[in-house]
Amino acid sequence: MAVLRPAGEFDQSYAYDMATIRRRWQWIALGLFLLALYALPLYASPSLVSFVNRAAMTIVAVQGLNILTGYTGQISLGQAAFMTTGGYISALLMIHAGLPFLLALPLAALGAGLVGLIFGLPSLRVKGFYLAMSTLAAQFIIPWFVRNAFPKVLNGTQGLNVPPPEVLGIVFNAPTRYLYLSLSVLVVTTVVAHNVARSRLGRALVAIRDQDLAAELLGINLFKYKLQAFFLAAVYAGLSGSLFAHHLRHLNSETFNLTDSVLLMGMLVVGGLGTSLGPILGTVLVLLILELATVAGPTVATIFPGTAASTVQALRPLFFGVVLMLFLIFEPRGLAHRWKLMKAAWRLRPFSH
Amino acid sequence: MDASSPVLSVESVTLDFGRVRALDEVSLHVRPREILAIIGPNGAGKTSLLNCISNFYKPSSGRILFNGRDLTRVPPHRIASLGIARTFQNIALYTGLSTLDNLMAARHVHMRSGLLECVLYWGFAHREDLHHRRVVEEIIKFLEMEPIRKATVGALPHGLRKRVELGRALALEPRLLLLDEPMTGMNQEEKEAMARYILDIHEQRDVSIVLIEHDMGLVMDIADRVVVLDFGRKIAEGPPDEIKRNPEVIKAYLGQEHA
Numbered sequence: 001m002a003v004l005r006p007a008g009e010f011d012q013s014y015a016y017d018m019a020t021i022r023r024r025w026q027w028i029a030l031g032l033f034l035l036a037l038y039a040l041p042l043y044a045s046p047s048l049v050s051f052v053n054r055a056a057m058t059i060v061a062v063q064g065l066n067i068l069t070g071y072t073g074q075i076s077l078g079q080a081a082f083m084t085t086g087g088y089i090s091a092l093l094m095i096h097a098g099l100p101f102l103l104a105l106p107l108a109a110l111g112a113g114l115v116g117l118i119f120g121l122p123s124l125r126v127k128g129f130y131l132a133m134s135t136l137a138a139q140f141i142i143p144w145f146v147r148n149a150f151p152k153v154l155n156g157t158q159g160l161n162v163p164p165p166e167v168l169g170i171v172f173n174a175p176t177r178y179l180y181l182s183l184s185v186l187v188v189t190t191v192v193a194h195n196v197a198r199s200r201l202g203r204a205l206v207a208i209r210d211q212d213l214a215a216e217l218l219g220i221n222l223f224k225y226k227l228q229a230f231f232l233a234a235v236y237a238g239l240s241g242s243l244f245a246h247h248l249r250h251l252n253s254e255t256f257n258l259t260d261s262v263l264l265m266g267m268l269v270v271g272g273l274g275t276s277l278g279p280i281l282g283t284v285l286v287l288l289i290l291e292l293a294t295v296a297g298p299t300v301a302t303i304f305p306g307t308a309a310s311t312v313q314a315l316r317p318l319f320f321g322v323v324l325m326l327f328l329i330f331e332p333r334g335l336a337h338r339w340k341l342m343k344a345a346w347r348l349r350p351f352s353h
Numbered sequence: 354m355d356a357s358s359p360v361l362s363v364e365s366v367t368l369d370f371g372r373v374r375a376l377d378e379v380s381l382h383v384r385p386r387e388i389l390a391i392i393g394p395n396g397a398g399k400t401s402l403l404n405c406i407s408n409f410y411k412p413s414s415g416r417i418l419f420n421g422r423d424l425t426r427v428p429p430h431r432i433a434s435l436g437i438a439r440t441f442q443n444i445a446l447y448t449g450l451s452t453l454d455n456l457m458a459a460r461h462v463h464m465r466s467g468l469l470e471c472v473l474y475w476g477f478a479h480r481e482d483l484h485h486r487r488v489v490e491e492i493i494k495f496l497e498m499e500p501i502r503k504a505t506v507g508a509l510p511h512g513l514r515k516r517v518e519l520g521r522a523l524a525l526e527p528r529l530l531l532l533d534e535p536m537t538g539m540n541q542e543e544k545e546a547m548a549r550y551i552l553d554i555h556e557q558r559d560v561s562i563v564l565i566e567h568d569m570g571l572v573m574d575i576a577d578r579v580v581v582l583d584f585g586r587k588i589a590e591g592p593p594d595e596i597k598r599n600p601e602v603i604k605a606y607l608g609q610e611h612a
Contacts, residue, residue, distance in 0.1 A: 014486045015479075195474035199482065200466045203458040207447045214445035217407050218525065219433030219462035228468055274449065 004347045020194065037183055041176040050175040055287050056182035057243045062267045062279035063193045064236020070274035071202060072229040073209030074123050075131055078138030079237050079264045080256035085142060086112040086238025087245030091162040101165035109238040116234020123226045139261055143253035159252025162245045178247050185239055194276045196232065205229055266324045272334025281335040286320065293319040360385050360529055360561045366415030368401055375401040377585040388555055388562045390576035394605060397582040399565045400442055403531050407439055408432050434462040438522035439531035444514050448507030452498055452517050455506055456489040459524035489524055496520045496550060512543040519550060530562045544568065548575055573597065
């Protein structure tokens with residue numbers, strides 16, 4: 001699909017052609033949107049604030065997965081394991097080393113990234129399904145390690161009680177405050193992910209996804225760039241895991257599990273693999289659907305009495321599964337693609353094509 | 354290096370796949386700024402030879418020297434930075450990227466932005482992108498691809514994709530250009546256009562071209578020299594006019610009784 005410009009708008013320089021945000025009103029709209037998000041606790045209900053907070057933290061993990069799976073084409077089912085890694089590192093750094101949160105968070109991201117590098121090593125030899133299986137190993141090894149290694153520090157299956165973050169004397173111990181933290185991280189990770197996608201690195205990653213042999217013969221070091229993708233994905237997971245851990249205030253080997261890894265992948269598919277917008281749209285939609293399952297649970301329970309307690313638990317995966325299936329059939333390129341089509345249709349109006 | 358010394362020397366290269374001998378003691382030289390055509394019946398080993406030069410296959414014996422450097426000892430991803438670019442028989446473009454980004458991706462070896470510069474983008478990576486965008490736009494203009502600049506290549510018709518692939522190889526600014534059947538599946542008009550682009554490249558750029566092609570008339574028209582392979586062996590080498598009359602070549606193509 002060719003790129004459509006609004007009538008009367010001309011690319012007068014390559015820099016202008018390449019820019020993501022091109023018009024002043026777009027900057028203003030973006031500013032207002034961010035302002036509305038940050039001011040959410042002032043006017044929205046606590047449950048909405050809590051939802052946006054959770055969505056923001058989840059999007060970070062999905063953005064990481066997007067770099068690895070969406071752009072580089074390396075399927076990973078280990079994203080939640082790297083969240084566990086990040087969560088534990090920042091929690092331990094705060095509890096035992098007494099580091100401030102603003103130092104523990106980037107260190108946790110870096111630590112998770114390095115662990116991600118190790119689990120990225122098989123990607124040199126195996127592809128597709130086989131790689132998915134080897135990343136699944138992370139999903140078993142890391143929780144096992146957390147349960148069994150260093151019981152005095154990691155506290156086995158009991159897990160850790162995680163202190164709340166404190167920045168500039170403000171303790172972030174409620175969703176209404178935590179939102180500022182999550183949103184700020186999300187803004188940075190969104191910008192970084194977009195920069196990765198549009199630069200030399202992003203082109204190399206997509207080249208590997210689309211034609212790895214040609215990419216290699218045209219000068220791209222497959223191993224180096226696959227590892228960089230694994231590193232970035234795990235850094236994002238580490239950030240997300242750390243944010244979640246300090247928000248939930250408790251962390252054990254099961255806080256982020258295989259189901260979460262699959263959920264993150266599902267969110268990415270629903271949003272659109274290999275797009276900057278995909279992780280955001282997909283995560284919000286899937287979380288909304290899961291929310292709907294929670295709301296619809298009691299109603300469904302009245303129809304099927306005797307299952308009341310487990311209805312909500314059963315409905316969540318059911319709803320998720322159905323949504324994922326519908327997207328795979330009707331819009332495999334995800335919400336981001338649909339959004340692009342809608343924009344194009346609007347620009348061509350009143351002609352259909 | 355004087356003008357007549359070869360850019361590429363293939364020295365008695367043998368390639369075995371198990372007990373199948375794909376290339377048998379093949380030697381050839383590519384001189385500066387010439388168009389060398391490699392022809393031969395199906396399965397003669399033409400693409401295998403190109404894959405050896407790209408170091409995608411490792412020869413069982415023999416050497417391949419590029420400007421005096423033994424290519425068999427260079428890892429595949431370093432081949433491009435030495436100045437060798439190629440196109441593929443079955444088109445191997447980055448289908449999810451636009452024409453522009455396919456060419457930009459080929460500028461990879463000329464760019465320096467690392468992980469950190471790319472993450473930060475503004476500043477070095479942005480300036481670098483702008484600089485290489487200008488180089489790529491030259492090639493887009495040269496190959497008359499302006500209308501498809503931002504089209505996703507996966508959706509382009511076959512003939513245009515072949516042209517984008519040629520553009521991608523050119524974006525590497527190679528000293529040696531390997532073209533593996535750049536005209537397959539094209540109609541006469543598209544073939545003539547492609548031949549003109551190849552001649553333009555030959556004329557305007559300091560590059561040697563190795564061309565694999567089945568269209569005999571075209572090969573005879575544009576090649577400076579022709580090498581003929583049959584069952585992995587080189588059976589003839591010389592200017593097009595000589596090759597046309599070579600009985601060995603006629604035998605390989607048409608069978609014994611015509612020779």
